[in-house]
Amino acid sequence: MDPKQLQIKDFTYALPENRIAAYPLASRDASKLLVYEQGNITEDVYHHIAGYLPEGALLLLNDTRVVEARLLFQKPTGGSIEIFCLSPHARYADVTTAMLQKNRVWWNCLIGGASKWKRGAVLEKKIVTGTGDIILKALLAERLPDSFTVEMQWEPGDLSFADILHHAGVMPLPPYIKREADENDRERYQTIYARQEGSVAAPTAGLHFTNDIFQSLRDKHIAHDFVTLHVGAGTFKPVKAERMEDHAMHTEFIDVRYETIEKLLQNTGKVFCVGTTSLRTVESLYWMGVKVKQHEGIDVDSLAITQWEVYEILSAYTVPADESLLALLGWMKRRHMNRLLTQTQILIAPGYPFKIISGLITNFHQPQSTLLLLVAALIGEQWKAVYRYALENNFRFLSYGDGCLLFTGAKETPS
Template identity: 80%
Template sequence: MGLICKKLRLRIYSMDPKQLQIKDFTYTLPENRIAVYPLADRDASKLLVYKRGNISEDVYRNIARHLPEEAFLVLNDTRVVEARLLFQKATGGNIEIFCLAPHTQYADITAAMLQKHRVWWNCLIGGASKWKRGTVLEKKVAAGKGTIVVQASVAERLPDSFTVEMRWEPGNLSFAEVLHYAGTIPLPPYIKREADKEDEERYQTIYARQQGSVAAPTAGLHFTENIFQSLGKKHIEHDFVTLHVGAGTFKPVKSESMKDHVMHAEFMDVRYETIEKLLQSTGKIFCVGTTSLRTVESLYWMGVKLKRNAGLAVNDLPITQWEVYEELAAYKIPARESLKAVLKWMEQRSMKRLITQTRIIIAPGYDFNIISGLITNFHQPKSTLLLLVAAITGNDWEKVYRYGLENNFRFLSYGDGCLLFT
């Protein structure tokens, strides 16, 4: 487990998050502990419950028993798109295009997904060295009673990806429809198999609505209608936010110190009514998944910004990687004041939805402002998601993961999960 002596851990967790060393947030994950397939029943997965240093064990279908009366759950309703496109060159070789995020010319992912006839997308390319600049790749796929012809060409080479221009006929189809017919679900790289028909359903939450993610908000994969019914009987309400998960969620931290790690940006979309519910529920808010948590905590800091300057433009609202630990940290306010500031700002602009971006990184040293707990899966070693877990549990993140390994919990996207109280 790579355990750290207690004295050293206390020193690490009290310092500036920028100075954290990623080597202190790793553990040995055997290959056979990674869940390759989902269980037959979504809510049959095991549930580890961590509260005030104590650990207990149950199954997801009983999660309502462990949540306080009248808690409020926040879930991410993003939907995974078929972001992998496989093209074959005229010479026979294969080129794989993995659609990461829309080009910056589009206001948000929804706008980009609705583009017709042509779109520009930032992509990873498998076999890029074999794709000569200027060569147009073509793919034909059946769609209902007709055929879709998709063409792709490299528009620009970026430091760690490519901008790809894609065109298609018939041009009246949206890019989301093209991906649905021509692409495949992009399973995480640690699930070493091809996606099959079952993944089309099981690598989506039952409440997935807003198309745009390249990875599922996996904590929500365990939720079923039966679970929602049991939550309702305990007067536990829920609502949805949208944060489109990017491939950066799988990106391991390669720098030794966190100050050198670049956090990926993700689009978030929150309705006015949802923020009102958060305002009414402060003190009992639990997030389902790290993406929901990052969205809610980003909302808080946006409110801090607006409390300082109510005239901020939409482009000035996104949260950057470190500002919550630096310039914004001195202006902390109660959660209710922050959320009210966001609502007032939206009212003044007649906004029903707040669509923006966040790069927030949540690591040991972060003080939670809105949430009381997190429901999440087990995460990869040396990942920003593991840092987020450590921000909640402090030194006990190792205790939690050791328990999971020693008690046959299944890890990562299709694996079991945790309920962690702050």
């Protein structure tokens, strides 16, 4: 199957608005859990998820942290302008570097009310904090094809841009949640293990995980580790093209430790990803190793995975998962790298050959989305049966909704 020729109309379903969860449940792990394996569907709650995972498995989670990316400015004339901070300017090597900038930063943004903001006009915002006032200024620096570059400057200049967002920003709830973010969202639209600041959307599969769940995983000798993929607003970008060959996949920053890749190598055949972002990161690592196998002198920029090269170039090479990961580790070791900081644009759709993962824990996704394509790549046409069951059995959908555990193959009998 050629993913380029897929028609997005074949990956849709009717999602009533009242099935979209507007608020999280009181308890994270009380969310419903659908378990799919080899055509069989069962139902439980997240609190019991360890019972459905094989002993000795490795869980990979995304530890990115959502930043308060919405900045609201009031014009002197009374009009309001919203700046949605999408991603750092290309002058910064990675998200963390950009977040640590002091006094001034350049950011790629969406702008609500852009027509009211004249080039050269400076927006100013006074932020009152318990330790003193902050003055934040914004200047429209450049118009891009689908966004803007905004230069922001602030006093006191010893604060980082991450500090500024914490003081001045608003949590960016997804567009399908039709309400304003409240104080509760500052906690609940983050995973309990969120550490690396840089996302404008939560890796929502992890929102269900609690300390009790992690203890139950340890009791069953199920290990876990973290990768970082900073989720961009492109995750909500609808597929407007009829065929996937005309859709541009978003690019996202990934950050993975050497020790984490070693764990993947030690656990090939029993790796489960929590969320589509973790899955995209792990599978991208495999293809990066394939690139290294073909060209040991490859630089880190060329290591990044583009949208179609898996299908058009890299799939021609037959490389076992352990050999690929070993090659990537060797490449990092020769360069004295303890972390791999790069980007991926990988599009996982039906026809994709999974190389590392054994299963996925994920929420229920929007119709005609690249996330639904990923689910269809994992379990084939059975995605329709899974989503039909969820709709008929009162599962809650999207970011604050319930979720599922999807297996790619056989597993041990639940305990």
